[in-house]
Amino acid sequence: MKLTIVEYPDKRLRQVSKEVTAFDKDLHDLLDAMNPMMINTNGIGLAAIQVGYAIRALILNIPDEDGEQPPENLLEIINPIITDKSGESLYQEGCLSVPKFYEDIKRYEKISINYQDRDGNTMQLDAEGLLAIAIQHEMDHLEGILFIDKLSYAKRKKFEKEYKKMLKERKKS
Ligand code: Y12
Ligand code: CO
DSSP: OOOOOOOOGGGGSSOOOOOOOOOOOHHHHHHHHHHHHHHHTTTTTEEEEGTTTOBBBEEEEOOOOOOOOOGOEEEEEEEEEEEEOOOEEEEEEETEEEEEEEEEEESSSEEEEEEEEOOOEEEEEEEEEEHHHHOOOOOHTTTOGGGGGSSSSHHHHHHHHHHHHHHHHHHHH
Protein backbone atom coordinates (compact mmCIF):
# COMPACT_ATOMS: atom_id res chain seq x y z
CA MET A 1 0.00 0.00 0.00
CA LYS A 2 1.53 3.30 -1.10
CA LEU A 3 0.86 6.19 1.28
CA THR A 4 1.62 9.89 1.08
CA ILE A 5 1.44 12.48 3.83
CA VAL A 6 -1.44 14.94 3.56
CA GLU A 7 -0.08 18.40 4.27
CA TYR A 8 -1.66 21.62 5.55
CA PRO A 9 -3.65 23.42 4.15
CA ASP A 10 -5.27 20.32 2.59
CA LYS A 11 -8.93 20.28 3.74
CA ARG A 12 -8.87 16.53 4.34
CA LEU A 13 -7.02 17.28 7.58
CA ARG A 14 -10.18 19.05 8.83
CA GLN A 15 -12.38 15.95 8.59
CA VAL A 16 -13.70 14.37 11.77
CA SER A 17 -12.53 10.77 11.56
CA LYS A 18 -15.03 7.92 11.85
CA GLU A 19 -15.07 5.19 14.48
CA VAL A 20 -13.38 1.96 13.40
CA THR A 21 -15.86 -0.93 13.41
CA ALA A 22 -14.07 -3.49 11.22
CA PHE A 23 -10.82 -4.87 12.66
CA ASP A 24 -9.98 -6.60 9.41
CA LYS A 25 -7.19 -7.00 6.87
CA ASP A 26 -7.83 -3.55 5.40
CA LEU A 27 -7.20 -1.98 8.81
CA HIS A 28 -4.11 -4.14 9.38
CA ASP A 29 -2.72 -3.29 5.92
CA LEU A 30 -3.19 0.41 6.62
CA LEU A 31 -1.50 0.22 10.05
CA ASP A 32 1.33 -1.85 8.56
CA ALA A 33 1.90 0.79 5.87
CA MET A 34 1.67 3.74 8.29
CA ASN A 35 4.51 2.46 10.47
CA PRO A 36 7.36 2.66 7.90
CA MET A 37 5.95 5.96 6.67
CA MET A 38 6.20 7.40 10.20
CA ILE A 39 9.65 5.96 10.92
CA ASN A 40 11.16 6.93 7.54
CA THR A 41 10.00 10.54 7.93
CA ASN A 42 11.38 10.83 11.50
CA GLY A 43 7.90 10.95 12.96
CA ILE A 44 6.91 9.76 16.40
CA GLY A 45 3.18 9.84 15.81
CA LEU A 46 0.85 9.56 12.83
CA ALA A 47 -2.95 9.58 12.57
CA ALA A 48 -4.70 7.78 9.71
CA ILE A 49 -6.16 11.04 8.40
CA GLN A 50 -2.59 12.26 7.79
CA VAL A 51 -2.35 9.62 5.07
CA GLY A 52 -5.88 10.29 3.80
CA TYR A 53 -7.94 7.75 5.78
CA ALA A 54 -10.60 9.40 7.97
CA ILE A 55 -10.77 6.65 10.59
CA ARG A 56 -10.06 6.88 14.32
CA ALA A 57 -6.70 5.15 14.21
CA LEU A 58 -3.25 6.41 15.12
CA ILE A 59 0.20 5.04 15.73
CA LEU A 60 3.01 6.20 18.00
CA ASN A 61 6.58 5.20 18.60
CA ILE A 62 8.34 7.36 21.19
CA PRO A 63 12.15 7.22 20.77
CA ASP A 64 13.96 5.46 23.63
CA GLU A 65 16.97 6.93 25.48
CA ASP A 66 19.22 6.03 22.49
CA GLY A 67 16.85 7.74 20.08
CA GLU A 68 15.77 4.38 18.66
CA GLN A 69 12.21 3.43 17.74
CA PRO A 70 12.20 -0.38 17.87
CA PRO A 71 9.09 -2.09 16.43
CA GLU A 72 8.25 -3.54 19.87
CA ASN A 73 7.67 0.03 21.13
CA LEU A 74 5.05 0.70 18.47
CA LEU A 75 1.62 1.63 19.85
CA GLU A 76 -1.43 1.20 17.63
CA ILE A 77 -4.38 3.05 19.09
CA ILE A 78 -7.89 2.67 17.69
CA ASN A 79 -11.01 4.57 18.85
CA PRO A 80 -9.27 6.27 21.81
CA ILE A 81 -11.18 8.06 24.56
CA ILE A 82 -9.55 10.14 27.29
CA THR A 83 -10.89 8.93 30.63
CA ASP A 84 -8.71 11.02 32.94
CA LYS A 85 -6.39 14.02 32.63
CA SER A 86 -4.30 16.13 34.97
CA GLY A 87 -1.52 18.71 35.13
CA GLU A 88 -0.14 20.94 32.46
CA SER A 89 2.96 20.83 30.30
CA LEU A 90 4.49 22.92 27.54
CA TYR A 91 6.33 21.14 24.74
CA GLN A 92 7.65 22.16 21.34
CA GLU A 93 5.49 20.22 18.90
CA GLY A 94 5.92 19.42 15.25
CA CYS A 95 3.69 17.59 12.79
CA LEU A 96 4.43 15.64 9.63
CA SER A 97 1.44 17.43 8.04
CA VAL A 98 2.85 20.86 8.86
CA PRO A 99 6.49 20.52 7.75
CA LYS A 100 9.27 22.73 9.11
CA PHE A 101 7.22 24.40 11.81
CA TYR A 102 7.55 23.86 15.54
CA GLU A 103 5.89 25.69 18.41
CA ASP A 104 5.31 25.34 22.14
CA ILE A 105 1.85 23.96 22.87
CA LYS A 106 0.14 23.52 26.24
CA ARG A 107 -1.27 20.04 26.94
CA TYR A 108 -2.28 17.89 29.91
CA GLU A 109 0.76 16.42 31.63
CA LYS A 110 -0.87 13.06 32.33
CA ILE A 111 -3.74 11.31 30.65
CA SER A 112 -5.48 7.95 30.82
CA ILE A 113 -7.11 6.51 27.74
CA ASN A 114 -9.30 3.60 26.79
CA TYR A 115 -8.81 2.34 23.25
CA GLN A 116 -8.86 -0.74 21.07
CA ASP A 117 -5.94 -2.60 19.55
CA ARG A 118 -5.81 -3.78 15.91
CA ASP A 119 -7.91 -6.83 16.79
CA GLY A 120 -10.60 -4.86 18.60
CA ASN A 121 -9.47 -5.81 22.11
CA THR A 122 -10.24 -3.17 24.77
CA MET A 123 -7.07 -1.61 26.20
CA GLN A 124 -6.21 0.93 28.88
CA LEU A 125 -3.13 3.17 29.05
CA ASP A 126 -1.84 5.71 31.56
CA ALA A 127 0.56 8.11 29.85
CA GLU A 128 2.76 11.00 30.90
CA GLY A 129 5.58 13.06 29.41
CA LEU A 130 6.13 12.98 25.65
CA LEU A 131 3.83 9.97 25.21
CA ALA A 132 0.91 11.87 26.79
CA ILE A 133 1.65 14.92 24.63
CA ALA A 134 1.93 12.90 21.43
CA ILE A 135 -1.34 11.03 22.14
CA GLN A 136 -3.16 14.35 22.65
CA HIS A 137 -1.62 15.74 19.44
CA GLU A 138 -2.69 12.66 17.45
CA MET A 139 -6.16 12.54 19.05
CA ASP A 140 -6.67 16.16 17.93
CA HIS A 141 -6.12 14.96 14.34
CA LEU A 142 -9.14 12.65 14.77
CA GLU A 143 -11.26 15.77 15.36
CA GLY A 144 -9.72 17.71 12.47
CA ILE A 145 -7.68 19.86 14.85
CA LEU A 146 -4.04 20.80 14.16
CA PHE A 147 -1.52 22.09 16.70
CA ILE A 148 -1.32 25.38 14.79
CA ASP A 149 -4.99 25.96 15.74
CA LYS A 150 -3.81 26.39 19.33
CA LEU A 151 -1.47 29.29 18.56
CA SER A 152 -2.22 32.85 19.60
CA TYR A 153 -3.62 35.14 16.89
CA ALA A 154 -0.23 36.82 16.38
CA LYS A 155 1.70 33.54 16.19
CA ARG A 156 -0.83 32.06 13.80
CA LYS A 157 -0.55 35.09 11.50
CA LYS A 158 3.25 34.76 11.53
CA PHE A 159 2.99 31.05 10.83
CA GLU A 160 0.63 31.54 7.85
CA LYS A 161 3.03 34.07 6.30
CA GLU A 162 6.13 31.89 6.79
CA TYR A 163 4.36 28.72 5.68
CA LYS A 164 3.07 30.33 2.48
CA LYS A 165 6.62 31.47 1.73
CA MET A 166 7.98 27.98 2.41
CA LEU A 167 5.42 26.38 0.05
CA LYS A 168 6.25 28.92 -2.68
CA GLU A 169 10.00 28.22 -2.35
CA ARG A 170 9.40 24.47 -2.34
CA LYS A 171 7.38 24.78 -5.57
CA LYS A 172 10.29 26.59 -7.27
CA SER A 173 12.90 23.93 -6.42
C1 Y12 B 1 5.52 16.66 20.06
C2 Y12 B 1 4.16 16.43 20.00
C3 Y12 B 1 3.64 15.54 19.13
C4 Y12 B 1 4.46 14.82 18.30
C5 Y12 B 1 3.91 13.76 17.42
C6 Y12 B 1 3.67 14.08 16.02
N1 Y12 B 1 4.72 14.77 15.34
C7 Y12 B 1 5.72 14.20 14.62
O1 Y12 B 1 5.90 13.00 14.64
C8 Y12 B 1 6.54 15.13 13.84
C9 Y12 B 1 7.46 14.74 13.02
C10 Y12 B 1 8.25 15.63 12.17
C11 Y12 B 1 9.29 15.07 11.42
C12 Y12 B 1 10.06 15.85 10.58
O2 Y12 B 1 11.09 15.30 9.85
C13 Y12 B 1 10.92 14.99 8.51
O3 Y12 B 1 9.90 15.28 7.93
C14 Y12 B 1 12.02 14.27 7.87
C15 Y12 B 1 9.83 17.19 10.49
O4 Y12 B 1 10.73 17.91 9.68
C16 Y12 B 1 10.34 18.66 8.64
O5 Y12 B 1 9.20 18.89 8.43
C17 Y12 B 1 11.40 19.20 7.79
C18 Y12 B 1 8.81 17.76 11.23
C19 Y12 B 1 8.01 16.98 12.07
C20 Y12 B 1 5.81 15.09 18.32
C21 Y12 B 1 6.33 16.00 19.22
CO1 CO C 1 0.31 15.99 13.62
